[in-house]
Structures are given as structure tokens and as C-alpha cells.
Amino acid sequence: MQTVYVEQGIRDHHRTRDILNRYPRARVIDIERYGDVFNSASQDFRLQKSNPALILANKPGRRVLPTPPGYHIGGEHNYYFAHMLNCVYDCRYCFLQGMYSSANYVVFVNSEDFFTDIDTVCAEHDKPVWFFSGYDCDSLALDPITGFIDDCLNHFKKTPQAHLELRTKSTQLRSIFKHDPMPNVVTAFSLSPQDIVASEEHGTPSLKKRLSALKQLQDAGWPIGLRFDPLLYCDNFESQYGGMFDEVFAALDMSLVHSVSLGVFRLPKGFHKKLVRLYPDARLLSAPMDSRNGIMSYPCRTEEAMRAYCMQRLDEVITADQLFPCS
Amino acid sequence: MPAETRALLDTYKLAQCTTRHLRAWQTKTDDLLVIETGMGKLNAAAHTAAALQAYPNIMAVLNIGIAGGPYPYGQALLAQRVTDRASHAQWYPHLPNAQSFTSLPSSVVESLDQPDTHYTQGIVFDMEAAGVFSAASHYLSTSQVHCVKVVSDNPDHPIENINKASVSQLMRSAMSSISPLIETLQQSQFTQAYNQQATISSLVDSANTLAHHTVNDTHLLRDLLHRYINIADTTPTWPEHIGSASQLRKHLQQQLDELPFIYKAL
Ligand code: SF4
Numbered sequence: 001m002q003t004v005y006v007e008q009g010i011r012d013h014h015r016t017r018d019i020l021n022r023y024p025r026a027r028v029i030d031i032e033r034y035g036d037v038f039n040s041a042s043q044d045f046r047l048q049k050s051n052p053a054l055i056l057a058n059k060p061g062r063r064v065l066p067t068p069p070g071y072h073i074g075g076e077h078n079y080y081f082a083h084m085l086n087c088v089y090d091c092r093y094c095f096l097q098g099m100y101s102s103a104n105y106v107v108f109v110n111s112e113d114f115f116t117d118i119d120t121v122c123a124e125h126d127k128p129v130w131f132f133s134g135y136d137c138d139s140l141a142l143d144p145i146t147g148f149i150d151d152c153l154n155h156f157k158k159t160p161q162a163h164l165e166l167r168t169k170s171t172q173l174r175s176i177f178k179h180d181p182m183p184n185v186v187t188a189f190s191l192s193p194q195d196i197v198a199s200e201e202h203g204t205p206s207l208k209k210r211l212s213a214l215k216q217l218q219d220a221g222w223p224i225g226l227r228f229d230p231l232l233y234c235d236n237f238e239s240q241y242g243g244m245f246d247e248v249f250a251a252l253d254m255s256l257v258h259s260v261s262l263g264v265f266r267l268p269k270g271f272h273k274k275l276v277r278l279y280p281d282a283r284l285l286s287a288p289m290d291s292r293n294g295i296m297s298y299p300c301r302t303e304e305a306m307r308a309y310c311m312q313r314l315d316e317v318i319t320a321d322q323l324f325p326c327s
Numbered sequence: 328m329p330a331e332t333r334a335l336l337d338t339y340k341l342a343q344c345t346t347r348h349l350r351a352w353q354t355k356t357d358d359l360l361v362i363e364t365g366m367g368k369l370n371a372a373a374h375t376a377a378a379l380q381a382y383p384n385i386m387a388v389l390n391i392g393i394a395g396g397p398y399p400y401g402q403a404l405l406a407q408r409v410t411d412r413a414s415h416a417q418w419y420p421h422l423p424n425a426q427s428f429t430s431l432p433s434s435v436v437e438s439l440d441q442p443d444t445h446y447t448q449g450i451v452f453d454m455e456a457a458g459v460f461s462a463a464s465h466y467l468s469t470s471q472v473h474c475v476k477v478v479s480d481n482p483d484h485p486i487e488n489i490n491k492a493s494v495s496q497l498m499r500s501a502m503s504s505i506s507p508l509i510e511t512l513q514q515s516q517f518t519q520a521y522n523q524q525a526t527i528s529s530l531v532d533s534a535n536t537l538a539h540h541t542v543n544d545t546h547l548l549r550d551l552l553h554r555y556i557n558i559a560d561t562t563p564t565w566p567e568h569i570g571s572a573s574q575l576r577k578h579l580q581q582q583l584d585e586l587p588f589i590y591k592a593l
Binding site for chain 2: 002003005025027029030036037040041042043044047048050051053104193194195196198199232233234235236240276280281282283285286287
């Protein structure tokens with residue numbers, strides 16, 4: 001990290017100091033609000049992605065928000081929060097590219113405020129509440145720098161009615177393994193066939209490494225989740241995804257998997273348009289697609305065939321209450 | 328000729344080029360164009376916009392000039408933020424990781440309408456940067472527009488002492504910091520996506536020789552060409568006889584439908 005922007009208001013925060021200590025040679029630039037840099041006009045996500053800057057900020061306002069309809073893994077009350085924005089990886093299908101104009105990483109240092117909000121939301125419900133942390137970022141990928149997960153797990157340890165999903169492609173598990181397994185924390189890995197990982201999920205750990213991380217978690221007694229989302233179309237879909245399922249089923253005890261979700265590639269039309277403008281040379285975006293209700297995805301029949309094949313394979317090894325198809 | 332320009336012309340052996348309304352110079356290989364913006368934000372904006380119109384292939388802009396502030400005389404400073412004092416508009420250039428950039432200290436560059444000597448820590452005053460940024464940011468991204476200022480006045484070197492000879496000398500001394508910035512911007516990967524655009528533009532030109540294309544036809548053809556090249560990893564061939572733009576697209580769509588869309592080991 002060569003450039004770190006720091007909001008003046010959190011210049012002396014202990015997390016700011018810790019993070020800055022990791023980058024003694026970085027150019028540190030004071031800013032008033034993170035949005036001045038992050039949301040400024042004329043940014044090029046693709047160019048920034050090759051050397052993103054880090055922005056340290058305070059997250060004001062509402063920090064914990066209800067998930068969109070259909071985003072759940074069996075819980076009745078579902079919320080998400082983003083302790084950081086953006087991701088170290090570069091998946092060509094990532095919706096963050098459509099959502100943000102900047103590829104810079106924003107890290108919010110006021111973790112305690114997130115935890116207070118989580119407690120407040122929990123207090124509003126009688127039943128368990130689910131919190132999803134990997135919605136606007138990868139939950140674990142930048143954790144060696146943010147140190148958020150350790151604090152977060154300490155908090156969730158004290159609030160068993162609050163459930164947490166960490167969604168990731170990262171194999172940085174050190175901060176999880178500092179703790180004993182927690183039944184209310186599910187670490188969910190997004191999985192794709194290795195040829196798709198290599199072609200479309202730039203900079204991410206291989207399928208093998210992700211499976212090995214999942215196995216370590218499972219062996220240690222942590223609940224794990226599998227996210228086959230997004231499923232990407234190709235003419236050799238069954239051989240690609242079939243091969244991946246074989247590897248997954250061989251590596252893990254599927255009966256112990258907390259939850260499996262499944263979703264075909266889809267993007268809001270505006271995001272898709274922005275991605276095509278950013279990456280006119282992206283193969284993935286050149287597949288035949290339709291627009292339905294403002295969402296770009298594969299033609300209905302293609303989508304159904306993809307989903308049906310995966311469901312049939314998953315039926316072999318999991319029960320209906322483990323499966324959560326995404327809409 | 329303003330003293331700032333001379334050092335660049337000598338370093339890069341630039342030859343004057345004839346472009347309407349612009350005083351401009353370029354290298355024989357066309358990889359560097361220097362324009363004089365004149366004094367003040369308005370001149371800077373107008374000349375920058377004119378240059379970017381006249382040379383649409385420009386991939387990066389570096390605003391070079393002098394500025395006053397509480398820094399050592401002759402120090403070259405990168406702009407980490409450019410601010411227009413009058414309008415409060417501001418720009419954050421996305422600084423590259425290259426050594427040429429990381430090794431230079433940076434500061435806020437505040438563009439004023441009148442000279443000011445109330446020097447403030449962390450800020451240098453100039454009169455053009457905001458003009459360059461306001462115009463250039465309509466054409467290029469914050470990764471492609473940068474600014475470097477050489478300190479020409481500070482509490483020990485009064486602004487009144489600035490003259491052509493001193494500026495010329497300052498710029499010559501600063502070229503060792505400025506040249507690596509220029510070279511970094513010339514080598515940047517701004518051109519990646521641009522290469523495919525160039526291929527597609529030449530295919531569209533050749534399609535136009537086969538059949539007349541309206542603006543909409545061209546747009547649809549471009550989309551198909553992008554998809555074809557991305558999937559096939561090569562360019563399509565045109566049929567020998569084609570009656571219209573829509574027939575050409577139909578032909579291309581047929582070829583596209585026949586292409587395999589598979590993932591395989593890289
Ligand atoms: S890992 Fe997730 S958040 Fe990161 S780039 Fe890939 S899709 Fe986006």
C-alpha cells in the first residue's frame with residue numbers, strides 16, 4: 001500500500017495507528033471525509049485496481065442494514081454490515097465494480113460502533129438474528145491488516161442469539177483459529193471450478209486451497225457454508241461443475257455442512273452496463289444474456305438447466321434444509 | 328516562450344507542431360506533447376480542453392509548473408489534492424505506485440486567482456492546476472491526470488524575485504524529478520482496453536466499406552465485434568458480398584453462435 005488516506009477525525013484512533021504502523025513508507029494523506037476521495041468523479045475502477053489506495057475512515061449513520069429479500073440461510077431476521085468496502089481480489093463478475101466508482105479499499109476503524117448497532121438490532125427481535133459480513137467486501141481477505149475478525153468474534157461470543165456469516169474466498173484463517181469453535185459463526189466459502197477460478201477470479205486462492213481451508217475449519221469443529229454463487233455459463237458446464245462437485249464431496253463431510261447456497265450469475269442492468277464499459281474485453285460478459293426485470297442473466301432455459309444440474313448433484317449429498325437457492 | 332517550457336523542449340528535443348489555437352510541441356514519435364496553457368485557471372482549462380479535443384489519443388496529462396509554499400526552494404512536489412480556492416472544487420489524483428511517483432514528496436496544490444504569500448503548511452499555491460484538472464477530468468480519469476509543481480517562492484525566496492531566468496533555472500534543475508514521472512505515465516497500462524478499441528474501430532471502418540452503417544448500426548456492430556473477439560480470441564472475417572449493415576450483423580451473429588463458449592485449463 002503506497003497511499004493511505006486518513007480521515008482527520010480518526011487520525012489518533014488506535015486502529016488507525018496500528019494500520020499506519022504496518023505501512024511506514026506509505027504516503028499518508030489527510031482527508032475530511034472518505035467520500036471526498038472514494039466517491040469523487042472521474043475515477044477509473046479498472047486502472048485503480050492495479051494499485052488501490054487504502055482509506056481509513058469512520059462509518060457514521062446506519063451501519064447495520066436489512067439484507068435484500070431472499071438473502072438468508074434459514075434465519076428469519078437478516079442484516080448485513082460492511083466494516084470495509086471493496087476487495088483485494090478481482091473477480092470479473094464482482095458487483096462491487098458496478099456499485100462503486102473507486103477500487104480503493106475503505107476500512108472503517110470504529111468497529112465498536114458496529115458492535116453496538118448489532119446489539120441494538122438483536123434487542124429488537126425475540127428470535128435469533130443473522131448478520132452477514134461479506135456483502136460489500138470479502139470478510140477475511142484484508143483481515144491481517146484490519147484485525148476486525150478477532151474483535152468481531154469476541155463480540156459474537158458474548159451474544160449467542162446473534163449469528164454471523166463470514167463470506168470469503170480467502171484462506172487467511174489465523175484470526176478465526178485464535179478462538180474455539182463458535183456455533184453461531186459460519187464461515188462460508190464461495191466456490192467455483194478451478195478453470196473458472198483461474199479465468200475469472202483473479203488473485204483468489206485456488207479451489208484446492210479453499211477446500212483445504214474449509215476442511216481445516218470443519219475438522220476443528222467450526223460450522224462451514226458453501227456458496228456456489230455465481231454459477232457461470234459455459235458449453236462444458238456439466239464437466240466443469242461436475243468436476244468441482246466431485247472434489248468438494250471428496251474433501252468435506254457434506255452432512256456436517258451448515259448451509260449451501262446456489263445462484264446463477266446475475267447483475268442489475270446498470271451494473272452490467274458499467275462492467276462492460278470497464279472491461280469490454282471480458283469474456284464472461286460476452287456470453288449470451290437477457291434482461292429480465294432490470295436484471296441481466298442468462299436466458300431462462302440456460303439458467304434453469306444450470307440450476308437443475310447443480311441441484312441434482314447436491315441432492316446426492318445434502319438434505320433440503322441445508323440448501324438455500326438464491327433468487 | 329514561458330521559461331517553464333524551455334527545459335522540456337530541450338530535454339525531449341521537441342519540435343513545434345501546427346495546431347490551431349495551441350502552442351504545442353511534440354516528439355518525432357508522437358509519444359509526448361507539450362502545450363503551453365498560459366497564465367491562470369481559465370487559460371489552463373481552455374488550452375487543456377483544446378489539446379484533448381485535438382489529440383483524442385492522449386492517455387495521460389501531467390501539469391507542470393511553479394508554485395509557492397513553505398517548502399525548500401526548487402523542491403519538486405506532486406499534487407496529492409488539487410483545490411480551486413474560488414469554487415472549492417477539488418480533485419484527488421490517483422497516484423501510481425511507480426518509484427518515480429513514490430519517491431517524490433507531495434502536497435495540496437491550491438489554485439488561486441491572485442498570488443498569495445500567506446504560506447500554509449502542506450499547501451502550495453499556483454494559478455493553473457485547477458484549470459487543467461477541471462478540463463482534463465472530462466476526458467480522462469483521476470489515474471491519468473497528475474500535477475507536479477516546483478517551489479519558486481517561500482518565506483526565504485520572495486515572490487517578487489521570480490523572473491524568467493530563475494524559473495528557467497528551477498525547471499532545469501527539477502527535470503531530474505519530472506522526467507521519470509513523464510516516463511512512468513508514458514509506460515502505463517492505460518492502453519490495455521484501448522488496443523481492443525483500436526482493433527474494433529478498424530474493423531468498423533472496413534465494414535463501412537462493404538455497406539453503409541448508420542450510428543445505430545455502428546453501435547450494434549461494435550457490440551457484436553467485442554463479443555466475437557472476446558469469445559473467439561481472434562477477429563472475424565467479412566463475407567465477400569454483403570448487401571446491408573443488418574446482413575453483415577446477421578453474418579457475424581451466425582459466426583458468433585457457432586463459437587464454443589467453454590472454460591478450460593489456462
Ligand atoms: S472475492 Fe467477492 S468481493 Fe472480492 S472481488 Fe471476488 S466477488 Fe468481489
